[in-house]
Amino acid sequence: MPASAPSSFRLEPHASPMAHDDRARQIADPGFGRVFTDHMAVIDYSTEQGWHDPRITARAPLTLDPACAVLHYAQEIFEGLKAYRLDDGNVSLFRPEANAARFRSSARRLAMPELPDELFLGSLEALVRADADWIPAIDGGSLYLRPFLIASEAFLGVKPASEYLYMVLASAAGSYWKGGVRAxxxxxxxxxxxxxxxxxxxxxxxxxxxxxxxxxxxxxxxxxxxxxxxxxxxxxxxxxxxxxxxxxxxxxxxxxxxxxxxxxxxxxxxxxxxxxxxxxxxxxxxxxxxxxxxxxxxxxxxxxxxxxxxxxxxxxxxxxxxxxxxxxxxxxxxxxxxxxxxxxxxxxxxxxxxxxxxxxxxxxx
The missing domain is CATH 3.20.10.10 (D-amino Acid Aminotransferase, subunit A, domain 2)
Structure with a gap:
């Protein structure tokens, strides 16, 4: 499919999002990498259809065939970046265009399809809009974003896969180091x-x-x-x-x-x-x-x-x-x-x- 604008992401709202009070407790002291938001971004890829079906949907476990190529040949790449709540109340990402470029470079090295920058940026924007309430209002708080791409084709043979799954997870984050920055x-x-x-x-x-x-x-x-x-x-x-x-x-x-x-x-x-x-x-x-x-x-x-x-x-x-x-x-x-x-x-x-x-x-x- 052609490069997609952020508005093209279909929103499938979580049927039972976390209650406000429960979310507030979770993000009061989230640490790093353990508190996940309600939704995730997903895009499918196949050699026949290209990138297709971009969507924001409820975060849920994956169902993968045991012969899924990523499990055997490790065709997998990822990125990491953060969304911040600014003092004026707006939300901003930090240098996501650079992450998009590095994601494409990693894909080339691993013989994977390159995700267009418009789709990469659109997936981040759409997910952050859906789960902005998960950004912790604490010193150093942010929403950590983890885009990743895996080979999802079921086959046993050493060659680049023909099917891939792109996803983005969001995680409420505090300080990376327990107790704050230290030497x-x-x-x-x-x-x-x-x-x-x-x-x-x-x-x-x-x-x-x-x-x-x-x-x-x-x-x-x-x-x-x-x-x-x-x-x-x-x-x-x-x-x-x-x-x-x-x-x-x-x-x-x-x-x-x-x-x-x-x-x-x-x-x-x-x-x-x-x-x-x-x-x-x-x-x-x-x-x-x-x-x-x-x-x-x-x-x-x-x-x-x-x-x-x-x-x-x-x-x-x-x-x-x-x-x-x-x-x-x-x-x-x-x-x-x-x-x-x-x-x-x-x-x-x-x-x-x-x-x-x-x-x-x-x-x-």
Whole structure:
């Protein structure tokens, strides 16, 4: 079908939506990723019909054939972004066009059909309009949106599927970290890597996260909050965390982050920080940074801050880094000035409390 406007989404209202008082209790302290709204967006795809039947319907379990291709060959991609209630009462998405572009890029890498941007954006707008009352009215509250695409054809054979199911879930969200933003500790994985050249590192697919879980479990056993990966070729260069990009701040004001060479996810929060830093006139470097230099610069004081960033946690300071036979603290071991500034600046733009010079806010009518 041709690209569809948001108004083309058929609304099938939930027959028994959650009662107001029950919803209020759920979103008073929702945490992250566990409190889901009444509805979901759905679009079907087949090679014969293309994208068809866009709709907003009651959130419900799926019925899938045991031979469904996603269960055997892992053709699956997803995105993550947030809707915010602004101070004026309106609702806004943050940079959804960038998510739409990355979703298409991930689809190409996984040999899946590319969803037109109009349908991607329309699905988000229609779902947020249906479930806007689920946005928590708490500090840091938002509506987290999870668009995803799975191969739904029932067959056993190694080839791209001919049928797919696109959906969007919405989840009331508070702070990603229990207790609010805090400085975290990292475990450097020397045994496992996240992605290799030519692989799927730049795509947002579930397999990348599945392979990171054993390394994250090791980090937890070592008393750390998150794992950080080195490159797969030399096991020398810092790449990214299990689900976040990483930045380094030096005593001369330089901001550095590893370059996008195909093994690192091109984070939208990462790109936003780079843009804001250049707006400030900071020296910005997208260049490799070795573990040896990370350790030496932290010890000498040349490195004054490190932070991680992503949609869910936004900006998170890094306090300390540990490995099998070493450990080091970064700066004061707390929230640095540059980290705090980017956290505040991004939050202010996302929530409509500051000018939006790059038109990142996307109003939901």
């Amino acid at each position: 975290i500790s990292l475990w450097v994985s020397h045994d496992y890597t996240r992605a290799a050249p030519g692989g799927t590192g730049a795509a947002k697919c579930g397999g990348n996260y599945a392979t990171s879980l054993i390394a994250q479990a090791e980090a937890t056993r070592r008393g750390c909050d998150q794992v950080v990966f080195l490159d797969a070729t030399e096991r020398r260069w810092v790449e990214e965390l299990g689900g976040m990009n990483i930045f380094f701040v030096f005593d001369d004001g330089t901001l550095r982050t590893p370059p996008l060479t195909g093994t690192i996810l091109p984070g939208i929060t990462r790109d936003s920080i780079l843009t804001l830093a250049r707006d400030e006139g900071l020296r910005v470097e997208e260049s490799p940074y070795s573990l040896d230099d990370w350790r030496a610069d932290a010890a000498s004081g040349r490195l004054v801050e490190s932070f991680a960033c992503g949609t869910a946690a936004v900006v998170t300071p890094i306090a300390e880094v540990k490995g099998p036979d070493y450990g080091f603290t970064i700066g004061s071991g707390g929230m640095g000035q540059t980290t705090a500034r980017f956290l505040d600046r991004l939050g202010a733009i996302q929530r409509g409390r500051a000018p939006d010079p790059h038109d990142w806010r996307h109003a939901v009518a």
